[in-house]
Amino acid sequence: MAGGRPRAFDSEAALDRALEVFWRQGYEGTAISDLTKAMGINNAPSLYNAFGNKEQLFSKVLDRYADGPARYIREAFDQPTAKGAVEALLHGAADATTDPDHPRGCITVQGALACSPGARTAREELTARRAAGEAALRARLERAVEAQELPADADLERLARYFTTIYQGIAVQAAGGATREQLHQIVDTAMAAWPR
Amino acid sequence: MAGGRPRAFDSEAALDRALEVFWRQGYEGTAISDLTKAMGINNAPSLYNAFGNKEQLFSKVLDRYADGPARYIREAFDQPTAKGAVEALLHGAADATTDPDHPRGCITVQGALACSPGARTAREELTARRAAGEAALRARLERAVEAQELPADADLERLARYFTTIYQGIAVQAAGGATREQLHQIVDTAMAAWPR
DNA sequence: GGGGTATTTTAGCAATGGCTATAAATCCGG
DNA sequence: CCGGATTTATAGCCATTGCTAAAATACCCC
Known part of the structure; x- marks a missing residue:
């Protein structure tokens, strides 16, 4: 050989x-x-x-x-509490989408949102990866129910979707030129929806 | 002639x-x-x-x-209260971005988020229109302060940016295939951040 | 029906799109 | 220094891109 x-x-x-x-x-x-x-x-x-x-x-x-600039996402789920995990995820997004060493926003969101039929495969791959992120967040919330951090009757799917929506909204805001501080503020505001 | x-x-x-x-x-x-x-x-x-x-x-x-499928946006601001306006805006977005008679999502978000240098003008136009929407929402919130619906020390810029982020996140969710009901749920969850 | 005007039609240009066949170059083991 | 393996280099294919000049067509008014 x-x-x-x-x-x-x-x-x-x-x-x-x-x-x-x-x-x-x-x-x-x-x-x-x-x-x-x-x-x-x-x-x-x-x-x-x-x-x-x-x-x-x-x-x-x-x-x-996923293994590089977006590594913080997986790591966020390792936080001891689900609330901490969501905060790490979203504050991490605020930082990552405004990192001066990279383009603004998130490739998973802006890589192929609307495109010609020829880019359908790429679009579908991104859609699937976004759905996988949402599912991972949901799984983290389930662990929080088991750990009695969240009540047993919490609507986890709804929560996961809400915070995923915040994440994606942040990505759009970043692409549009929002500052890092503004994005962190959004996260703080969004956390008001955390179950109490 | x-x-x-x-x-x-x-x-x-x-x-x-x-x-x-x-x-x-x-x-x-x-x-x-x-x-x-x-x-x-x-x-x-x-x-x-x-x-x-x-x-x-x-x-x-x-x-x-703006004059057609997105007409609901301007109309939302005519609601008697700012809270009603935001609810009309976001629930309207949930409906509009999942209207079976139109493509999913919002053209202002997905029309040109990331693109080649040749599409820079289009991207900038969309960014400007999104910023204009955020400014309009902020102006509506200012009226609410004058009407004493909101406290004088409310952070209007922050609120406007938060709800705009929700709007844009909803647009991404819709483009990814979320159902109308799911989007309305997101709006209900997001309203938890309304000042009390 | 002719003059003026605005549109459609035909045809095509120069540049770029993703991609590839073929041949030259550079490595390793013997 | 040769043979097998792999990558680079050269050149180019065919379709499509945004856009346009020139000519033909269809209308209104007189």
């Missing part, structure tokens, strides 16, 4: 660059040439060889996003 | 069709050929002659949106 000609670029760094572009311009607003340029790849075939087609690259980029 | 050859299509009906397409596919996901097809115009020059270029058409479409 031999080795073959080595990659001329770092795969993970290239994925980070691709993430940046998709994040800023959305799936449909991103051309392959935008990607190769940003990723430091001189030619399209190298990109296709390494990451598959545009859809497949987008999917890999979303994984990278 | 003469008349010239008459239009072969109804301008307002054509705008409604264009709205539908931009709403469903976003600014960047919509091709001129998509528009002419949907608008019942056989050729591009007729469209350019009647509505200007893509950006200008998009702007006209947004006006049409």
Whole structure:
């Protein structure tokens, strides 16, 4: 078994660059040439060889996003209380969506909200990932019922959907230029809906 | 003064069709050929002659949106109380973003959240219109202070931004497939933040 | 029916879209 | 230094993008 000609670029760094572009311009607003340029790849075939087609690259980029800039989401669920978890999630979103080192907003929200039929797969993937986030939050709330932090008759689906809506609204606000402080204020206001 | 050859299509009906397409596919996901097809115009020059270029058409479409499917927004502010106005606004959004006669979501949110540099003007126009909505809500809250519905020290900017965030979150939820009932529930939950 | 006006029609341009066949280059093990 | 493996490089395909010049058509008024 031999080795073959080595990659001329770092795969993970290239994925980070691709993430940046998709994040800023959305799936449909991103051309392959935008990607190769940003990723430091001189030619399209190298990109296709390494990451598959545009859809497949987008999917890999979303994984990278979840493990990188959006890592705080999973970590938020590790908070000792569900209320703390939601606060960590939303304050984390306020920070992440206004991080000067990244595009504004959340790629899961703005990556492909409305698009042509040709981008349907990408849109559906994002929809599924958003639904998965909501489900994860709901699961965290269920643990809170078991721990008697929340009453047994709390409407967890409703709560999870509400806070997910806050999250997504924050992402839109960030994309529109809201400041970090303003977003944190929104979170504080939103927490008024926490069951008492 | 003469008349010239008459239009072969109804301008307002054509705008409604264009709205539908931009709403469903976003600014960047919509091709001129998509528009002419949907608008019942056989050729591009007729469209350019009647509505200007893509950006200008998009702007006209947004006006049409505000006067049509999104008319409920302005009307909501006419409610006798500010709380009633916010409720009318958000419950109206729950209905409008899930209207089976229109695409899901809100064109102001999903029309151009993240896009290529070529769509910058469209994105900025949408951002401005969202900011205008937030400002209008804030103005309505100011009237409520004058009417002593709200305390003089209420943080109106914060409240307006919070409910705007709810509105935008609802739009994302709707685009992702949430049901009308679920969205109304979100509104009820969100109203817990109303000052007491 | 002719003049003036505004529209539609036809045809197409230059640029870009995603993607790929083919060939050259660079590695490893022997 | 050769053979197998893998990646890069060159070049380009075909469809579509937003948009437009030029010509043909249809109306009103006189």
